[in-house]
Amino acid sequence: MLVAIVMKANEGESFDSLLKRFNRKVQQDGVLSEVRRRGRYQKPLTRRARKEAASRRQANKAARANRR
DSSP states (O other), X not given: OOOOOOOOOOTTOOHHHHXXXXXXXXXXXTHHXXXXXXXXXXXXXXXXXXXXXXXXXHHHHHHHHXXX
């Protein structure tokens, strides 16, 4: 779910620092990645395949970490 991000300038804060703070907040909340992800319709089969592939990648990464 997307939520509007509201930033209020602190007293004496420049626009550049406010913009940096806003961009950092957008990155942390994952707003842009969410918008890109929802930008196109994905068939349920495609969505499931992506989810399974991500799960396999994560399991492989964990297995490699345990082998060390």
